[in-house]
Amino acid sequence: MSDFLDTIYLDYMATTPLDPKVLEQMLPYLDAKSHFGNAGSATHIYGWRAKKAVDDARLILAESIGAEAQEIIFTSGATEANNLAIQGAAHFYAHKGKHLITSSFEHKAVLDVYAILEKQGFNTTYLKPNSEGLISLDSVAKAITKETRLISLMWVNNEIGTIQAIHEIGQLAHEHGILMHVDAAQAMGKVEIDLQTLPVDLMSFSAHKAYGPKGSGALFVRRKPRARLTPLLGGGQQEQGLRPGTLATHQIVGMAYAFNLTKKNYSHDFKHIQTLSEQFWQGLKSLGQIRLNGSNQFRVPHNLNLCFEGLNAEALSMSLSELAMSPGSACNSATEESSHVLRAIGLSDQEARSSLRFSLGRYTTEPEITRAIHLISREVKRERALAGLD
Amino acid sequence: MYNAIVLQFLKRAQAKTPWQNGEPCVYRAELGAKAQGSWLKLFLKINQGSIEEIRYQVLGSGYLIATLEWAKEYLEHQSLETAQAFNAKLMIDALDLPAHRVHCALMVAELVQDILRELK
Numbered sequence: 325m326s327d328f329l330d331t332i333y334l335d336y337m338a339t340t341p342l343d344p345k346v347l348e349q350m351l352p353y354l355d356a357k358s359h360f361g362n363a364g365s366a367t368h369i370y371g372w373r374a375k376k377a378v379d380d381a382r383l384i385l386a387e388s389i390g391a392e393a394q395e396i397i398f399t400s401g402a403t404e405a406n407n408l409a410i411q412g413a414a415h416f417y418a419h420k421g422k423h424l425i426t427s428s429f430e431h432k433a434v435l436d437v438y439a440i441l442e443k444q445g446f447n448t449t450y451l452k453p454n455s456e457g458l459i460s461l462d463s464v465a466k467a468i469t470k471e472t473r474l475i476s477l478m479w480v481n482n483e484i485g486t487i488q489a490i491h492e493i494g495q496l497a498h499e500h501g502i503l504m505h506v507d508a509a510q511a512m513g514k515v516e517i518d519l520q521t522l523p524v525d526l527m528s529f530s531a532h533k534a535y536g537p538k539g540s541g542a543l544f545v546r547r548k549p550r551a552r553l554t555p556l557l558g559g560g561q562q563e564q565g566l567r568p569g570t571l572a573t574h575q576i577v578g579m580a581y582a583f584n585l586t587k588k589n590y591s592h593d594f595k596h597i598q599t600l601s602e603q604f605w606q607g608l609k610s611l612g613q614i615r616l617n618g619s620n621q622f623r624v625p626h627n628l629n630l631c632f633e634g635l636n637a638e639a640l641s642m643s644l645s646e647l648a649m650s651p652g653s654a655c656n657s658a659t660e661e662s663s664h665v666l667r668a669i670g671l672s673d674q675e676a677r678s679s680l681r682f683s684l685g686r687y688t689t690e691p692e693i694t695r696a697i698h699l700i701s702r703e704v705k706r707e708r709a710l711a712g713l714d
Numbered sequence: 715m716y717n718a719i720v721l722q723f724l725k726r727a728q729a730k731t732p733w734q735n736g737e738p739c740v741y742r743a744e745l746g747a748k749a750q751g752s753w754l755k756l757f758l759k760i761n762q763g764s765i766e767e768i769r770y771q772v773l774g775s776g777y778l779i780a781t782l783e784w785a786k787e788y789l790e791h792q793s794l795e796t797a798q799a800f801n802a803k804l805m806i807d808a809l810d811l812p813a814h815r816v817h818c819a820l821m822v823a824e825l826v827q828d829i830l831r832e833l834k
Protein backbone atom coordinates (compact mmCIF):
# COMPACT_ATOMS: atom_id res chain seq x y z
CA MET A 325 0.00 0.00 0.00
CA SER A 326 1.51 3.32 -0.99
CA ASP A 327 1.93 5.99 1.62
CA PHE A 328 -1.26 7.98 1.47
CA LEU A 329 0.58 11.28 1.35
CA ASP A 330 1.96 10.20 -2.03
CA THR A 331 -1.55 9.56 -3.29
CA ILE A 332 -2.81 12.22 -5.67
CA TYR A 333 -6.14 13.52 -4.41
CA LEU A 334 -8.70 13.77 -7.21
CA ASP A 335 -11.84 13.45 -5.13
CA TYR A 336 -12.70 17.05 -4.24
CA MET A 337 -16.41 16.40 -4.85
CA ALA A 338 -16.36 13.89 -1.97
CA THR A 339 -14.71 16.36 0.34
CA THR A 340 -12.03 19.04 0.37
CA PRO A 341 -9.20 19.55 2.84
CA LEU A 342 -9.51 22.35 5.33
CA ASP A 343 -7.79 25.50 4.08
CA PRO A 344 -4.94 26.21 6.55
CA LYS A 345 -6.22 29.77 6.91
CA VAL A 346 -9.60 28.39 7.93
CA LEU A 347 -8.01 26.16 10.54
CA GLU A 348 -6.18 29.16 11.96
CA GLN A 349 -9.51 31.00 12.40
CA MET A 350 -11.07 27.99 14.12
CA LEU A 351 -8.37 27.19 16.66
CA PRO A 352 -9.11 29.92 19.22
CA TYR A 353 -12.62 28.47 19.61
CA LEU A 354 -11.18 25.08 20.54
CA ASP A 355 -8.65 26.48 23.00
CA ALA A 356 -9.28 26.02 26.73
CA LYS A 357 -7.67 29.39 27.44
CA SER A 358 -9.61 31.24 24.85
CA HIS A 359 -13.05 31.44 23.20
CA PHE A 360 -14.57 28.11 24.23
CA GLY A 361 -17.79 29.54 25.69
CA ASN A 362 -21.38 28.64 24.85
CA ALA A 363 -22.96 31.23 22.56
CA GLY A 364 -26.14 30.76 24.61
CA SER A 365 -24.52 31.87 27.90
CA ALA A 366 -25.80 35.42 28.24
CA THR A 367 -24.32 36.22 31.65
CA HIS A 368 -20.54 36.20 31.17
CA ILE A 369 -17.73 37.10 28.83
CA TYR A 370 -17.11 33.52 27.64
CA GLY A 371 -20.64 33.35 26.31
CA TRP A 372 -20.51 36.89 24.90
CA ARG A 373 -17.35 36.12 22.98
CA ALA A 374 -18.78 32.95 21.51
CA LYS A 375 -21.99 34.78 20.59
CA LYS A 376 -20.02 37.54 18.90
CA ALA A 377 -18.05 34.95 16.92
CA VAL A 378 -21.27 33.26 15.79
CA ASP A 379 -22.89 36.61 14.93
CA ASP A 380 -19.86 37.72 12.93
CA ALA A 381 -19.71 34.37 11.16
CA ARG A 382 -23.39 34.57 10.29
CA LEU A 383 -22.85 37.97 8.73
CA ILE A 384 -19.74 36.91 6.82
CA LEU A 385 -21.45 33.79 5.50
CA ALA A 386 -24.59 35.74 4.54
CA GLU A 387 -22.55 38.34 2.69
CA SER A 388 -20.72 35.67 0.73
CA ILE A 389 -24.01 34.43 -0.77
CA GLY A 390 -25.96 37.70 -1.03
CA ALA A 391 -28.22 36.95 1.92
CA GLU A 392 -29.02 38.63 5.23
CA ALA A 393 -27.68 37.37 8.53
CA GLN A 394 -31.15 36.43 9.85
CA GLU A 395 -31.68 34.23 6.82
CA ILE A 396 -28.95 31.77 7.86
CA ILE A 397 -29.69 28.70 9.98
CA PHE A 398 -26.62 26.75 11.04
CA THR A 399 -26.83 22.97 10.74
CA SER A 400 -24.53 19.95 10.89
CA GLY A 401 -24.19 19.81 7.10
CA ALA A 402 -26.11 19.83 3.85
CA THR A 403 -27.84 16.56 4.74
CA GLU A 404 -29.47 18.17 7.75
CA ALA A 405 -30.15 21.39 5.84
CA ASN A 406 -31.93 19.39 3.12
CA ASN A 407 -33.97 17.53 5.72
CA LEU A 408 -34.95 20.72 7.50
CA ALA A 409 -35.84 22.50 4.26
CA ILE A 410 -37.83 19.71 2.64
CA GLN A 411 -39.54 18.10 5.62
CA GLY A 412 -39.94 21.46 7.31
CA ALA A 413 -41.62 23.10 4.31
CA ALA A 414 -43.69 20.03 3.40
CA HIS A 415 -45.17 19.87 6.88
CA PHE A 416 -45.64 23.59 7.37
CA TYR A 417 -47.56 23.95 4.09
CA ALA A 418 -49.24 20.51 4.08
CA HIS A 419 -52.67 22.08 4.64
CA LYS A 420 -52.26 23.92 1.31
CA GLY A 421 -51.22 20.91 -0.77
CA LYS A 422 -49.22 17.74 -0.52
CA HIS A 423 -47.44 17.45 -3.85
CA LEU A 424 -43.65 17.76 -3.99
CA ILE A 425 -41.34 17.77 -7.01
CA THR A 426 -37.69 16.78 -7.26
CA SER A 427 -35.52 14.87 -9.75
CA SER A 428 -34.41 11.27 -9.94
CA PHE A 429 -30.72 12.15 -9.85
CA GLU A 430 -30.59 14.10 -6.61
CA HIS A 431 -28.25 13.22 -3.78
CA LYS A 432 -29.57 10.63 -1.32
CA ALA A 433 -29.90 13.45 1.18
CA VAL A 434 -32.87 14.60 -0.90
CA LEU A 435 -34.18 11.33 -2.35
CA ASP A 436 -34.40 9.63 1.04
CA VAL A 437 -36.21 12.64 2.49
CA TYR A 438 -38.78 12.42 -0.29
CA ALA A 439 -39.19 8.71 0.48
CA ILE A 440 -39.87 9.56 4.14
CA LEU A 441 -42.51 12.10 3.11
CA GLU A 442 -44.17 9.60 0.76
CA LYS A 443 -44.65 7.26 3.72
CA GLN A 444 -46.28 10.19 5.53
CA GLY A 445 -48.84 10.64 2.77
CA PHE A 446 -47.21 13.22 0.49
CA ASN A 447 -47.32 12.81 -3.31
CA THR A 448 -44.07 13.13 -5.19
CA THR A 449 -42.87 13.55 -8.76
CA TYR A 450 -39.32 12.69 -9.77
CA LEU A 451 -38.29 14.58 -12.89
CA LYS A 452 -36.05 12.67 -15.26
CA PRO A 453 -32.92 14.46 -16.46
CA ASN A 454 -32.13 14.17 -20.18
CA SER A 455 -29.07 12.28 -21.40
CA GLU A 456 -26.99 15.44 -20.84
CA GLY A 457 -27.87 15.41 -17.15
CA LEU A 458 -30.14 18.46 -17.37
CA ILE A 459 -33.69 19.02 -16.14
CA SER A 460 -35.76 20.86 -18.73
CA LEU A 461 -37.96 23.77 -17.75
CA ASP A 462 -40.70 22.13 -19.75
CA SER A 463 -40.61 18.96 -17.65
CA VAL A 464 -40.92 21.05 -14.48
CA ALA A 465 -43.87 22.96 -15.95
CA LYS A 466 -45.63 19.71 -16.84
CA ALA A 467 -45.15 18.28 -13.36
CA ILE A 468 -46.69 21.24 -11.53
CA THR A 469 -50.24 20.76 -10.19
CA LYS A 470 -52.52 22.87 -7.99
CA GLU A 471 -51.33 20.75 -5.07
CA THR A 472 -47.60 21.39 -5.61
CA ARG A 473 -45.95 23.16 -2.65
CA LEU A 474 -42.25 22.56 -3.14
CA ILE A 475 -39.67 21.96 -5.85
CA SER A 476 -36.27 20.74 -4.70
CA LEU A 477 -33.39 20.51 -7.17
CA MET A 478 -29.64 20.38 -6.81
CA TRP A 479 -27.65 23.14 -8.45
CA VAL A 480 -24.47 21.22 -9.30
CA ASN A 481 -24.73 17.45 -9.53
CA ASN A 482 -22.24 15.70 -7.26
CA GLU A 483 -21.48 12.87 -9.68
CA ILE A 484 -21.45 14.45 -13.13
CA GLY A 485 -21.05 18.13 -12.28
CA THR A 486 -23.92 19.35 -14.47
CA ILE A 487 -25.46 22.73 -13.65
CA GLN A 488 -29.24 23.15 -13.52
CA ALA A 489 -31.08 26.24 -14.72
CA ILE A 490 -31.97 27.21 -11.17
CA HIS A 491 -32.84 30.78 -12.10
CA GLU A 492 -35.45 29.79 -14.69
CA ILE A 493 -36.88 26.91 -12.68
CA GLY A 494 -37.12 29.09 -9.55
CA GLN A 495 -38.94 31.76 -11.52
CA LEU A 496 -41.42 29.20 -12.80
CA ALA A 497 -41.95 27.90 -9.27
CA HIS A 498 -42.67 31.42 -8.02
CA GLU A 499 -45.12 32.11 -10.83
CA HIS A 500 -47.13 29.21 -9.42
CA GLY A 501 -46.66 30.22 -5.78
CA ILE A 502 -44.44 27.19 -5.15
CA LEU A 503 -41.43 27.23 -2.81
CA MET A 504 -38.05 26.56 -4.42
CA HIS A 505 -35.37 24.66 -2.52
CA VAL A 506 -31.88 24.19 -3.95
CA ASP A 507 -29.26 21.77 -2.68
CA ALA A 508 -26.16 23.90 -3.26
CA ALA A 509 -23.74 21.60 -1.43
CA GLN A 510 -21.62 21.29 -4.57
CA ALA A 511 -22.27 24.78 -5.89
CA MET A 512 -20.21 26.82 -3.43
CA GLY A 513 -17.08 28.03 -5.24
CA LYS A 514 -18.10 26.39 -8.50
CA VAL A 515 -20.86 28.77 -9.61
CA GLU A 516 -21.53 32.37 -8.56
CA ILE A 517 -24.14 32.50 -5.84
CA ASP A 518 -26.15 35.67 -5.28
CA LEU A 519 -29.38 35.11 -3.40
CA GLN A 520 -30.36 38.72 -3.93
CA THR A 521 -31.18 37.89 -7.52
CA LEU A 522 -31.93 34.17 -7.34
CA PRO A 523 -35.61 33.20 -7.15
CA VAL A 524 -34.92 30.62 -4.46
CA ASP A 525 -36.53 30.36 -1.00
CA LEU A 526 -34.39 27.72 0.63
CA MET A 527 -30.79 26.77 -0.11
CA SER A 528 -28.58 24.13 1.54
CA PHE A 529 -24.84 24.47 2.01
CA SER A 530 -22.04 22.22 3.22
CA ALA A 531 -18.76 23.54 4.64
CA HIS A 532 -16.57 20.57 3.78
CA LYS A 533 -17.14 20.83 0.04
CA ALA A 534 -15.54 24.29 0.09
CA TYR A 535 -12.41 23.92 2.24
CA GLY A 536 -14.30 24.22 5.53
CA PRO A 537 -14.74 21.69 8.34
CA LYS A 538 -16.83 18.52 8.09
CA GLY A 539 -20.00 18.38 10.14
CA SER A 540 -20.97 21.96 9.41
CA GLY A 541 -23.58 23.37 7.05
CA ALA A 542 -26.24 26.00 6.69
CA LEU A 543 -29.72 26.51 5.38
CA PHE A 544 -30.70 29.80 3.80
CA VAL A 545 -34.34 30.59 4.63
CA ARG A 546 -35.69 33.60 2.76
CA ARG A 547 -37.40 36.28 4.87
CA LYS A 548 -39.02 38.32 2.11
CA PRO A 549 -41.28 36.71 1.19
CA ARG A 550 -40.90 34.52 4.19
CA ALA A 551 -40.40 30.78 3.77
CA ARG A 552 -41.77 28.99 6.81
CA LEU A 553 -40.66 25.68 8.21
CA THR A 554 -41.74 23.25 10.89
CA PRO A 555 -38.62 22.34 12.92
CA LEU A 556 -37.44 18.73 12.91
CA LEU A 557 -36.12 18.74 16.45
CA GLY A 558 -37.28 20.01 19.80
CA GLY A 559 -34.71 21.24 22.30
CA GLY A 560 -34.24 24.96 22.52
CA GLN A 561 -34.68 28.33 20.93
CA GLN A 562 -31.38 28.50 19.05
CA GLU A 563 -31.53 29.40 15.35
CA GLN A 564 -35.01 30.93 15.67
CA GLY A 565 -36.28 27.66 17.09
CA LEU A 566 -35.64 25.94 13.77
CA ARG A 567 -32.51 24.14 14.83
CA PRO A 568 -32.13 23.67 18.58
CA GLY A 569 -28.82 22.66 20.15
CA THR A 570 -25.68 24.44 21.37
CA LEU A 571 -24.02 26.14 18.43
CA ALA A 572 -20.71 24.63 17.25
CA THR A 573 -18.79 27.90 17.37
CA HIS A 574 -15.52 26.63 15.85
CA GLN A 575 -17.36 24.84 13.01
CA ILE A 576 -19.49 27.88 12.25
CA VAL A 577 -16.50 30.21 12.27
CA GLY A 578 -14.62 27.81 10.00
CA MET A 579 -17.48 27.52 7.53
CA ALA A 580 -18.06 31.27 7.32
CA TYR A 581 -14.39 31.96 6.79
CA ALA A 582 -14.12 29.14 4.21
CA PHE A 583 -17.07 30.52 2.21
CA ASN A 584 -15.66 34.01 2.40
CA LEU A 585 -12.27 32.80 1.11
CA THR A 586 -13.97 30.77 -1.60
CA LYS A 587 -15.80 33.85 -2.78
CA LYS A 588 -12.64 35.98 -2.72
CA ASN A 589 -10.65 33.32 -4.60
CA TYR A 590 -13.48 32.45 -6.97
CA SER A 591 -11.99 33.66 -10.28
CA HIS A 592 -8.50 32.51 -9.44
CA ASP A 593 -9.56 29.03 -8.30
CA PHE A 594 -11.95 28.65 -11.21
CA LYS A 595 -9.36 29.51 -13.83
CA HIS A 596 -6.75 27.28 -12.19
CA ILE A 597 -9.11 24.30 -12.06
CA GLN A 598 -10.49 24.90 -15.55
CA THR A 599 -6.99 24.88 -17.05
CA LEU A 600 -5.98 21.68 -15.28
CA SER A 601 -9.28 19.99 -16.00
CA GLU A 602 -8.97 20.75 -19.71
CA GLN A 603 -5.40 19.45 -19.70
CA PHE A 604 -6.55 16.28 -17.92
CA TRP A 605 -9.38 15.66 -20.37
CA GLN A 606 -7.24 16.31 -23.45
CA GLY A 607 -4.57 13.99 -22.10
CA LEU A 608 -7.02 11.15 -21.59
CA LYS A 609 -9.18 11.73 -24.66
CA SER A 610 -6.33 10.70 -26.93
CA LEU A 611 -6.59 7.16 -25.54
CA GLY A 612 -9.86 6.84 -27.45
CA GLN A 613 -13.02 5.06 -26.27
CA ILE A 614 -13.40 7.46 -23.34
CA ARG A 615 -16.56 9.53 -22.98
CA LEU A 616 -17.43 12.40 -20.72
CA ASN A 617 -20.69 11.65 -18.90
CA GLY A 618 -23.14 14.56 -18.77
CA SER A 619 -23.32 17.85 -20.62
CA ASN A 620 -20.09 19.25 -21.97
CA GLN A 621 -21.52 22.76 -21.91
CA PHE A 622 -23.55 23.06 -18.69
CA ARG A 623 -21.08 21.66 -16.22
CA VAL A 624 -18.45 22.74 -13.75
CA PRO A 625 -14.85 22.04 -14.80
CA HIS A 626 -14.06 20.75 -11.31
CA ASN A 627 -15.56 17.38 -12.13
CA LEU A 628 -14.90 14.82 -14.88
CA ASN A 629 -17.05 11.73 -14.85
CA LEU A 630 -15.54 9.48 -17.49
CA CYS A 631 -16.81 6.30 -19.09
CA PHE A 632 -13.94 3.99 -20.08
CA GLU A 633 -15.89 2.06 -22.68
CA GLY A 634 -15.83 -1.69 -22.26
CA LEU A 635 -13.64 -1.63 -19.14
CA ASN A 636 -14.35 -2.34 -15.51
CA ALA A 637 -13.97 0.89 -13.57
CA GLU A 638 -13.51 -0.87 -10.27
CA ALA A 639 -10.51 -2.80 -11.56
CA LEU A 640 -9.10 0.45 -12.94
CA SER A 641 -9.56 2.33 -9.70
CA MET A 642 -8.06 -0.53 -7.68
CA SER A 643 -4.95 -0.69 -9.79
CA LEU A 644 -4.69 3.11 -9.71
CA SER A 645 -3.90 3.10 -6.02
CA GLU A 646 -1.65 6.14 -6.46
CA LEU A 647 -4.79 8.15 -7.26
CA ALA A 648 -7.74 8.94 -5.01
CA MET A 649 -10.98 9.11 -7.03
CA SER A 650 -14.43 7.63 -6.92
CA PRO A 651 -16.28 5.00 -8.85
CA GLY A 652 -19.56 6.84 -9.60
CA SER A 653 -20.30 8.71 -6.40
CA ALA A 654 -18.35 8.75 -3.16
CA CYS A 655 -21.52 8.44 -1.19
CA ASN A 656 -22.33 5.17 -2.96
CA SER A 657 -18.95 3.55 -3.08
CA ALA A 658 -19.66 1.36 -0.06
CA THR A 659 -22.53 -0.27 -1.91
CA GLU A 660 -22.29 -2.49 -4.96
CA GLU A 661 -25.07 -0.82 -6.90
CA SER A 662 -24.16 1.11 -9.99
CA SER A 663 -24.77 4.83 -9.75
CA HIS A 664 -28.41 6.01 -9.78
CA VAL A 665 -27.24 9.27 -11.38
CA LEU A 666 -25.56 7.58 -14.33
CA ARG A 667 -28.54 5.31 -14.82
CA ALA A 668 -30.88 8.33 -14.65
CA ILE A 669 -29.07 9.96 -17.58
CA GLY A 670 -29.52 6.78 -19.59
CA LEU A 671 -26.28 4.88 -19.15
CA SER A 672 -26.60 1.09 -19.10
CA ASP A 673 -25.52 -0.75 -15.97
CA GLN A 674 -22.45 -1.78 -17.88
CA GLU A 675 -21.57 1.79 -18.90
CA ALA A 676 -22.12 2.98 -15.35
CA ARG A 677 -19.74 0.30 -14.11
CA SER A 678 -17.17 1.55 -16.63
CA SER A 679 -17.27 5.07 -15.21
CA LEU A 680 -15.01 6.90 -12.77
CA ARG A 681 -15.36 10.34 -11.22
CA PHE A 682 -12.28 12.56 -11.01
CA SER A 683 -12.64 15.90 -9.25
CA LEU A 684 -10.10 18.69 -9.02
CA GLY A 685 -9.72 21.48 -6.52
CA ARG A 686 -7.77 24.40 -5.16
CA TYR A 687 -4.66 22.36 -4.36
CA THR A 688 -4.49 20.26 -7.52
CA THR A 689 -1.21 20.92 -9.34
CA GLU A 690 -0.05 20.55 -12.92
CA PRO A 691 2.56 17.86 -12.08
CA GLU A 692 -0.22 15.90 -10.35
CA ILE A 693 -2.38 16.08 -13.47
CA THR A 694 0.52 15.08 -15.70
CA ARG A 695 1.26 12.13 -13.47
CA ALA A 696 -2.42 11.17 -13.25
CA ILE A 697 -2.72 11.14 -17.06
CA HIS A 698 0.37 8.95 -17.28
CA LEU A 699 -0.88 6.46 -14.68
CA ILE A 700 -4.41 6.26 -16.05
CA SER A 701 -3.15 5.79 -19.61
CA ARG A 702 -0.87 2.99 -18.49
CA GLU A 703 -3.63 1.20 -16.60
CA VAL A 704 -6.23 1.66 -19.32
CA LYS A 705 -3.84 0.16 -21.86
CA ARG A 706 -3.03 -2.73 -19.54
CA GLU A 707 -6.68 -3.49 -18.83
CA ARG A 708 -7.58 -3.28 -22.50
CA ALA A 709 -4.76 -5.63 -23.39
CA LEU A 710 -5.84 -8.10 -20.70
CA ALA A 711 -9.35 -8.08 -22.12
CA GLY A 712 -8.08 -8.38 -25.68
CA LEU A 713 -9.74 -5.07 -26.52
CA ASP A 714 -6.84 -3.39 -28.29
CA MET B 715 -9.97 -0.63 2.06
CA TYR B 716 -8.56 -2.98 -0.55
CA ASN B 717 -6.82 -6.13 0.47
CA ALA B 718 -3.06 -5.87 -0.12
CA ILE B 719 -2.63 -9.39 -1.55
CA VAL B 720 -5.37 -8.84 -4.11
CA LEU B 721 -3.78 -5.52 -5.05
CA GLN B 722 -0.38 -7.14 -5.46
CA PHE B 723 -1.66 -9.81 -7.86
CA LEU B 724 -3.87 -7.35 -9.72
CA LYS B 725 -0.84 -5.17 -10.42
CA ARG B 726 1.23 -8.15 -11.58
CA ALA B 727 -1.29 -9.24 -14.21
CA GLN B 728 0.06 -8.65 -17.71
CA ALA B 729 -1.56 -9.46 -21.02
CA LYS B 730 0.05 -12.13 -23.18
CA THR B 731 -1.00 -12.81 -26.74
CA PRO B 732 -3.32 -15.80 -26.60
CA TRP B 733 -2.36 -18.89 -28.52
CA GLN B 734 -4.00 -19.41 -31.90
CA ASN B 735 -6.46 -22.21 -32.45
CA GLY B 736 -4.57 -25.34 -33.46
CA GLU B 737 -1.48 -24.51 -31.40
CA PRO B 738 -0.20 -27.91 -30.24
CA CYS B 739 -0.62 -28.92 -26.57
CA VAL B 740 -2.85 -25.92 -25.80
CA TYR B 741 -6.25 -26.41 -24.17
CA ARG B 742 -8.70 -23.64 -23.58
CA ALA B 743 -11.96 -22.77 -21.84
CA GLU B 744 -14.11 -19.66 -21.65
CA LEU B 745 -16.74 -18.30 -19.25
CA GLY B 746 -18.99 -15.23 -19.05
CA ALA B 747 -19.59 -12.52 -21.64
CA LYS B 748 -17.76 -9.29 -22.42
CA ALA B 749 -21.05 -7.49 -22.93
CA GLN B 750 -21.99 -8.29 -19.35
CA GLY B 751 -18.67 -7.02 -18.06
CA SER B 752 -17.42 -10.33 -16.77
CA TRP B 753 -15.51 -12.63 -19.10
CA LEU B 754 -12.48 -14.88 -18.88
CA LYS B 755 -10.64 -17.19 -21.20
CA LEU B 756 -7.98 -19.53 -19.97
CA PHE B 757 -5.28 -21.34 -21.97
CA LEU B 758 -3.15 -24.15 -20.54
CA LYS B 759 -0.13 -25.47 -22.42
CA ILE B 760 0.43 -28.99 -21.25
CA ASN B 761 3.63 -30.87 -21.80
CA GLN B 762 4.55 -34.32 -20.44
CA GLY B 763 1.93 -34.36 -17.74
CA SER B 764 2.60 -30.91 -16.41
CA ILE B 765 1.42 -27.37 -17.04
CA GLU B 766 4.14 -25.63 -18.98
CA GLU B 767 2.56 -22.23 -19.34
CA ILE B 768 -0.72 -20.44 -18.65
CA ARG B 769 -2.15 -17.50 -20.52
CA TYR B 770 -5.45 -15.79 -19.99
CA GLN B 771 -7.69 -12.98 -21.13
CA VAL B 772 -10.01 -11.28 -18.70
CA LEU B 773 -12.51 -8.50 -18.37
CA GLY B 774 -13.88 -7.95 -14.90
CA SER B 775 -13.32 -6.65 -11.43
CA GLY B 776 -9.91 -6.23 -9.87
CA TYR B 777 -10.67 -9.24 -7.71
CA LEU B 778 -11.32 -11.42 -10.76
CA ILE B 779 -8.09 -10.32 -12.46
CA ALA B 780 -6.10 -10.86 -9.26
CA THR B 781 -7.62 -14.30 -8.70
CA LEU B 782 -6.77 -15.36 -12.23
CA GLU B 783 -3.20 -14.11 -11.90
CA TRP B 784 -2.82 -15.94 -8.59
CA ALA B 785 -4.12 -19.15 -10.16
CA LYS B 786 -1.71 -18.76 -13.07
CA GLU B 787 1.28 -18.32 -10.79
CA TYR B 788 0.18 -21.20 -8.58
CA LEU B 789 -0.47 -23.70 -11.37
CA GLU B 790 2.36 -23.03 -13.79
CA HIS B 791 4.93 -25.85 -13.77
CA GLN B 792 2.67 -28.02 -11.61
CA SER B 793 1.75 -31.58 -12.45
CA LEU B 794 -1.72 -32.44 -13.68
CA GLU B 795 -2.34 -34.27 -10.39
CA THR B 796 -1.73 -31.08 -8.46
CA ALA B 797 -4.03 -29.28 -10.87
CA GLN B 798 -6.77 -31.86 -10.26
CA ALA B 799 -6.79 -30.90 -6.60
CA PHE B 800 -6.93 -27.18 -7.41
CA ASN B 801 -10.15 -25.61 -6.08
CA ALA B 802 -11.85 -22.36 -5.16
CA LYS B 803 -11.04 -22.64 -1.48
CA LEU B 804 -7.32 -22.43 -2.19
CA MET B 805 -7.82 -19.08 -3.90
CA ILE B 806 -10.33 -17.77 -1.37
CA ASP B 807 -7.89 -18.49 1.46
CA ALA B 808 -4.75 -17.31 -0.31
CA LEU B 809 -6.30 -14.03 -1.44
CA ASP B 810 -8.54 -13.65 1.60
CA LEU B 811 -11.49 -12.96 -0.70
CA PRO B 812 -14.51 -11.36 0.98
CA ALA B 813 -17.82 -13.23 0.76
CA HIS B 814 -19.19 -11.10 -2.07
CA ARG B 815 -16.08 -11.86 -4.18
CA VAL B 816 -16.05 -15.60 -3.73
CA HIS B 817 -17.63 -16.01 -7.17
CA CYS B 818 -14.31 -14.92 -8.74
CA ALA B 819 -12.62 -17.99 -7.29
CA LEU B 820 -15.54 -20.20 -8.30
CA MET B 821 -15.29 -18.97 -11.88
CA VAL B 822 -11.55 -19.55 -12.12
CA ALA B 823 -11.79 -23.02 -10.50
CA GLU B 824 -14.53 -23.98 -12.93
CA LEU B 825 -12.43 -22.98 -15.94
CA VAL B 826 -9.45 -24.99 -14.77
CA GLN B 827 -11.61 -28.05 -14.11
CA ASP B 828 -13.30 -27.63 -17.52
CA ILE B 829 -9.95 -27.93 -19.23
CA LEU B 830 -8.87 -30.87 -17.12
CA ARG B 831 -12.12 -32.69 -17.94
CA GLU B 832 -11.53 -32.09 -21.64
CA LEU B 833 -8.03 -33.53 -21.31
CA LYS B 834 -9.24 -36.86 -19.98
Ligand SMILES: Cc1ncc(COP(=O)(O)O)c(C=O)c1O
Pocket residue numbers: 338400401402403404431433478480481482507509510529530531532539540541655
Ligand atom coordinates in the same frame (compact mmCIF):
# COMPACT_ATOMS: atom_id res chain seq x y z
C1 LIG C 1 -25.26 17.39 -3.62
C2 LIG C 1 -25.00 17.02 -2.22
N1 LIG C 1 -25.95 17.21 -1.30
C3 LIG C 1 -25.76 16.90 0.00
C4 LIG C 1 -24.57 16.37 0.44
C5 LIG C 1 -24.40 16.04 1.90
O1 LIG C 1 -23.65 17.03 2.52
P1 LIG C 1 -23.09 16.88 3.99
O2 LIG C 1 -21.94 15.93 3.90
O3 LIG C 1 -22.68 18.24 4.40
O4 LIG C 1 -24.20 16.34 4.85
C6 LIG C 1 -23.55 16.15 -0.49
C7 LIG C 1 -22.27 15.56 -0.08
O5 LIG C 1 -21.99 14.40 -0.19
C8 LIG C 1 -23.77 16.47 -1.84
O6 LIG C 1 -22.83 16.26 -2.75
